[in-house]
Amino acid sequence: MSTFWSPAVHELTPYVPGEQPRQRLVKLNTNENPYPPAPAVTDVLRHFDSDSLRLYPDPSSDELRAALAQQYGVAPEQVFVGNGSDEVLALAFMAFFRQQAPLYMPDISYSFYPVYCELYGVERRTLPLDSQWRVDLGAFPQDNGGIIFANPNAPTGHAHPRAAIQRLLERQQHSVVLVDEAYVDFGAESCVPLIESHPNLLVCGTFSKSRSLAGLRLGFAIGSRELIEGLERVKNSFNSYPIDRLASACAIASLADQSYFERNVNAVINTRTWTTEALEARGFEVLPSHSNFVFARPTKMKGAALFDGLREKGIVVRHFTAEKLAPFLRISIGTDEEMQQLIDAIDEFQP
Numbered sequence: 001m002s003t004f005w006s007p008a009v010h011e012l013t014p015y016v017p018g019e020q021p022r023q024r025l026v027k028l029n030t031n032e033n034p035y036p037p038a039p040a041v042t043d044v045l046r047h048f049d050s051d052s053l054r055l056y057p058d059p060s061s062d063e064l065r066a067a068l069a070q071q072y073g074v075a076p077e078q079v080f081v082g083n084g085s086d087e088v089l090a091l092a093f094m095a096f097f098r099q100q101a102p103l104y105m106p107d108i109s110y111s112f113y114p115v116y117c118e119l120y121g122v123e124r125r126t127l128p129l130d131s132q133w134r135v136d137l138g139a140f141p142q143d144n145g146g147i148i149f150a151n152p153n154a155p156t157g158h159a160h161p162r163a164a165i166q167r168l169l170e171r172q173q174h175s176v177v178l179v180d181e182a183y184v185d186f187g188a189e190s191c192v193p194l195i196e197s198h199p200n201l202l203v204c205g206t207f208s209k210s211r212s213l214a215g216l217r218l219g220f221a222i223g224s225r226e227l228i229e230g231l232e233r234v235k236n237s238f239n240s241y242p243i244d245r246l247a248s249a250c251a252i253a254s255l256a257d258q259s260y261f262e263r264n265v266n267a268v269i270n271t272r273t274w275t276t277e278a279l280e281a282r283g284f285e286v287l288p289s290h291s292n293f294v295f296a297r298p299t300k301m302k303g304a305a306l307f308d309g310l311r312e313k314g315i316v317v318r319h320f321t322a323e324k325l326a327p328f329l330r331i332s333i334g335t336d337e338e339m340q341q342l343i344d345a346i347d348e349f350q351p
């Protein structure tokens with residue numbers, strides 16, 4: 001606490017990201033991709049003209065937005081880019097959710113959403129997940145100042161089909177519906193095709209997971225021109241240059257190599273499949289995952305005890321202390337070798 005802080009800063013409970021250990025550990029705690037980015041990204045870095053860094057980057061990132069627009073079959077004016085999708089989300093909260101009516105979200109979802117609510121003074125209401133760990137999309141009330149959810153959800157890995165989200169959008173036309181698709185490439189349906197008919201739909205994505213570029217900090221949003229203009233207005237009142245020259249060039253190179261992208265994502269999905277089976281064979285309850293992690297409950301040990309035991313063996317996963325989540329571990333999908341080390345460690349705890 002400090003007398004120099006603005007009063008509101010005393011009240012904040014900031015988001016705590018998963019740790020970035022310095023030692024060499026098997027790191028399965030922050031849903032990073034275990035494989036390197038596309039080779040073309042390495043080429044960009046090798047040949048990058050450092051003299052160009054004297055100059056500010058393009059404030060509107062036109063080239064990158066055009067590349068994303070082509071990838072997703074939309075117009076460049078329907079694309080917004082930011083310094084990680086966390087920044088895109090923060091700007092979206094500022095642009096769309098500071099309303100008279102409360103913002104609705106599932107009670108279990110990405111834990112950064114409540115942090116933004118606190119930062120911006122957005123009133124928050126939650127809907128409970130059912131016994132299958134799904135939110136009932138039909139239960140969002142009409143009178144709301146916005147709706148946000150991750151699809152696939154974190155940390156459960158559950159994904160709604162696009163048709164179910166379309167039905168939600170037919171009912172909710174007066175406030176912004178934000179679908180956070182950070183994990184969509186690992187086996188869920190994207191809602192981008194719905195933006196044409198739903199001007200209140202904003203879809204957020206990131207290069208951090210399926211494109212192996214968490215360290216680059218590149219996120220994006222796709223939506224109607226109206227929503228994108230709202231985001232631009234807020235962004236240009238905050239930071240003119242969130243995307244640096246290197247990030248832009250690397251992201252464009254990553255988008256250009258579709259076959260590498262597909263191989264990368266498929267490798268993660270294959271590893272997820274056998275890891276799920278191996279955990280189930282050891283008595284774990286594993287929620288069906290459409291993402292690059294599994295949410296799994298050991299039945300022979302407490303979640304916290306297994307977390308500590310794995311940590312001692314140099315394997316870090318994520319454990320959440322909230323009552324409903326505490327029996328589970330969220331385990332990012334690593335390489336086959338890393339997942340085998342995880343399984344071997346579990347076999348030592350519960351022979």
Ligand SMILES: *Cc1c(COP(=O)(O)O)cnc(C)c1O
Nearest residue numbers: 084085086110150182206208219
């Ligand atoms: C990882 C993640 C993000 C943030 O991604 P960045 O682009 O790295 O900021 C956003 N939403 C969800 C649900 C995530 O899991």
